[in-house]
Amino acid sequence: MNKINVGIFFGGCSPEYSVSLSSASGVILNLDQEKYNPVLIGISQKGEWYHYAGPVEGLLSDTWLTSSHCTPAVLSPNRGENCLILLGQEGVSRIPLDIAFPVLHGGNGEDGTLQGLLELSGIPIAGCGTLASALGMDKDRAHRLVGLEGVRVPMHLVLEPDTPMEAMESFAEKIGYPLFVKPVKAGSSYGVTKVACKEHLASAVALAFKYDNQALLEENIPGFEVGCAVLGNRELITGEVDEIELSGGFFDFTEKYTLKTSAIHVPARIAPAKAEEIKEKAKCIYRALGCTGFTRVDMFLTPEGEVVFNEINTIPGFTEHSRYPGMMKAAGYSFQEVLSRIIDLGLQRA
Numbered sequence: 001m002n003k004i005n006v007g008i009f010f011g012g013c014s015p016e017y018s019v020s021l022s023s024a025s026g027v028i029l030n031l032d033q034e035k036y037n038p039v040l041i042g043i044s045q046k047g048e049w050y051h052y053a054g055p056v057e058g059l060l061s062d063t064w065l066t067s068s069h070c071t072p073a074v075l076s077p078n079r080g081e082n083c084l085i086l087l088g089q090e091g092v093s094r095i096p097l098d099i100a101f102p103v104l105h106g107g108n109g110e111d112g113t114l115q116g117l118l119e120l121s122g123i124p125i126a127g128c129g130t131l132a133s134a135l136g137m138d139k140d141r142a143h144r145l146v147g148l149e150g151v152r153v154p155m156h157l158v159l160e161p162d163t164p165m166e167a168m169e170s171f172a173e174k175i176g177y178p179l180f181v182k183p184v185k186a187g188s189s190y191g192v193t194k195v196a197c198k199e200h201l202a203s204a205v206a207l208a209f210k211y212d213n214q215a216l217l218e219e220n221i222p223g224f225e226v227g228c229a230v231l232g233n234r235e236l237i238t239g240e241v242d243e244i245e246l247s248g249g250f251f252d253f254t255e256k257y258t259l260k261t262s263a264i265h266v267p268a269r270i271a272p273a274k275a276e277e278i279k280e281k282a283k284c285i286y287r288a289l290g291c292t293g294f295t296r297v298d299m300f301l302t303p304e305g306e307v308v309f310n311e312i313n314t315i316p317g318f319t320e321h322s323r324y325p326g327m328m329k330a331a332g333y334s335f336q337e338v339l340s341r342i343i344d345l346g347l348q349r350a
Contacts, residue, residue, distance in 0.1 A: 006039065007100045013046060014108050015190050050070040052064050078121070110187065128294075142309075151285060157171040159208075161213065168205065169201065225310065228281075240266055241266075
């Protein structure tokens with residue numbers, strides 16, 4: 001049986017470059033090598049494209065780009081060619097791609113930009129397409145659409161660089177402190193600040209604008225965060241709901257990737273009926289934003305038992321210890337099986 005060539009995209013010119021290297025390593029190491037042939041496509045922090053033919057360790061140590069295993073490459077935009085074009089010293093060659101599996105986090109990869117190029121080229125995508133990816137990265141528009149489905153979303157105000165401080169302070173007083181300041185389009189909690197008082201508002205807004213040209217003032221939702229892994233195109237299955245236990249602060253970049261003072265419980269320590277409600281809300285959100293393939297839906301559960309939408313991650317973390325594989329494992333699906341299903345779903349859509 002001929003193996004399926006899976007183009008695994010990693011790296012990228014995003015603050016989440018290093019996270020992508022870890023996730024891509026997890027995908028490569030857990031891919032069913034009897035069914036799939038991984039074609040590794042690395043994008044440098046400058047945005048340069050390479051075909052990487054070296055070991056996975058090169059990603060884990062971030063030495064892949066300095067090795068002799070890299071060949072400059074471009075994706076053919078010609079619909080129907082479905083190939084990666086290698087620009088080697090000995091001339092041009094091609095590697096056919098049956099499907100693309102983007103494992104890029106943040107801007108220039110998770111936000112619909114790469115997905116648009118792939119759709120233009122006619123290459124099937126494992127995961128969400130252009131529109132869902134763009135909406136998933138845009139917290140303002142995602143909240144607006146999900147709110148139309150009757151799911152509660154936090155109150156928020158979109159800030160432009162010229163938004164008067166008086167307007168920010170007035171909205172902050174309306175929703176109360178503490179509140180969150182976030183970039184509209186960023187991931188891994190980059191640029192996010194929990195603001196306890198008026199005096200810290202301006203510096204938090206300035207930080208958010210370092211990561212995007214728009215920022216949010218967002219209501220703080222009491223309770224704790226829960227997540228739900230969703231898998232499918234039309235017929236959807238979910239993993240077990242997980243729960244983030246915090247000792248203080250919020251689930252920032254450090255906590256997400258080190259769990260120094262926090263813990264993740266799978267399944268969440270909640271009543272089975274509430275877990276089912278969260279799963280149904282996750283499916284509703286998934287469909288409202290046009291997701292396909294897979295996505296992790298993050299929500300809050302208030303002390304009163306209300307489910308509130310936080311955000312979706314159209315390319316969640318994919319290491320052995322990441323939340324998405326963990327939730328699916330708790331529901332009885334191995335990491336390898338999940339990856340195979342994601343690829344099959346992408347091929348089915350095509």
